[in-house]
Amino acid sequence: MPDNIAAKLLHWYDASARVLPWRARPGANAPEPYRVWLSEVMLQQTQVATVIPYFEKFVGAWPDFVSMAAAEDADVMSAWAGLGYYARARNMLACAREVAANGLPTDEAGLRALPGVGxxxxxxxxAIAFGQRAVVVDGNVERVVARLFAVRDPLPGAKPRIKALADSITPEVRAGDxxxxxxxxxxxxxxxxxxxxLLCPLREDCAGFAGGAPEAFPVKxxxxxxxxxxxxxxxxxxxGKLLLVRRPGKGLLGGMRALPTGPWTDSPxxxxxxxxxxxxxxxxRGVSHVFTHFRLECALAVATIGAQEAPQGEWWPLDEIESAGLPTLFAKAVRAFGRR
Incomplete structure (x- = not known):
């Protein structure tokens, strides 16, 4: 069964692969490792359609590890604005600087030692950049494997078994494809x-399909x-200018340009x-935003500041606020304030 699954899937992929800016054609030489690395960092918990314009913007500005390593932190963080999970951007910069200084490892263990690379x-x-046999399990792969083998144990506890099953069907050659x-x-x-x-090349091998309810897997x-x-x-x-601040380097939205806030607490x-x-x-009115571990409701407060107050921060021209690279929460707030 494992060899049969890999052969069927690769045959389907040769005809049906998505065309993505960081990919090589099926069966072609491996793509540039920098592009694979950058895309995988951006794709963590983010949809492909959202990532594509960011990827193209980043490659245009910083086409390799050396140029990324030399970039100003503020420029990279501003370019990342709106993509979310901002710790990825900080780790990405640290990783680029590590690779520029010491080179990019080509094995899985060495890669895992890099900042932000799990x-x-x-x-x-x-697998994709260096053609090595490696077991690659993201959310999509997890779902496919759980249905193929009708894994009834609920996630996240089922993750080790799903990875072992994915290992059992991963071929020795064309592991990246x-x-x-x-x-x-x-x-x-x-x-x-x-x-x-009905369009799936693995339908005949799928225990979830055979059971009549593939959508029941994975169990969560x-x-x-x-x-x-x-x-x-x-x-x-x-x-005609708006006060912006730079958030602390560590923590949520770390290092990002933002509107000033008070504390985020259990009561207003x-x-x-x-x-x-x-x-x-x-x-x-206010704005709301959902982070990974909590929901945030923010009230909005407005004031005109006199020269004598002179709070710490930078004064950004109001008619250029779209260029400030604000994270999504604060971009929402700007739109809400604009209706005042």
Whole structure:
């Protein structure tokens, strides 16, 4: 069965592979390792359609590890704005600088030692960029394997078994193409809802399909409700300019340019943490945002700041605010403030 699955899937991939800017054609020489690495960093918890314009922007600005390593942190963080999970951008810079100084490892273990490169990313780079046999399991592959073998144990506990099963069907040759074929199958055919089983090249081998309910896999444990937090975002304006601050290097949205905020707490903090003493006016609306581990509801406060207050930060021209590279939360806030 394992050899049969790999042969069927690679045959399908040769005819049906997605065309993506970081990929080589099926069966062709491996793509540039930098492009594979950059795409895999960006694709962590982010959809392909969202990543493509960011990838093209980054490759245009920083086409290799050396140019990325020499970039200003603020420029990279601003270019990343809107892509989310900002720790990836900080780790990406650290990784580029490590590689520029010491070279890029070609084996899975060496890759995993790089900043921001976990087990999945190391396996993907080893297989796709260097043609090594590596077991590559992302969310799409996890779903395909769980359905192929009708894995009834719930996630996340089933992850080791799913990886072992993925190992059992990974071929010795064309491991990179096989990994990308599994990703394409999960993305376009073996989808979370309403899988297109009649188009699937592995339908005859799929235990989930044979059981009549492939969409029941993978089995997932019930997630606890996300905690709720509250904050206030401050719009401090002076002479046609808006006060922006740089968030601390560590923590959520670390190193990003942002509007000033107070603390994020279990109850609304009001004007606590305002950037200056001023006649703050609370708006009758707010903005909400969902982070990985909690939901945030932010009130909005507005004031005109006099020269004597002079809070710390940078004054950004209001008519150029779109170029500030604000993260999604603060881009939402700018739009909400704009309706005041």
């Amino acid at each position: 087990g999945y990313t190391a396996a993907a780079i080893a 096989f990994a990308q074929a599994m990703m394409d199958l999960g993305s376009g055919i073996c989808t979370p809802r309403a899988p297109k089983c 444990a019930r997630k606890p409700a996300s905690p709720q937090r509250y904050g206030t975002i401050f719009w401090a304006e002076r002479d 903090p009001g004007l606590t943490g305002a950037p200056a003493a001023a006649d703050w006016r609370m708006l009758d």
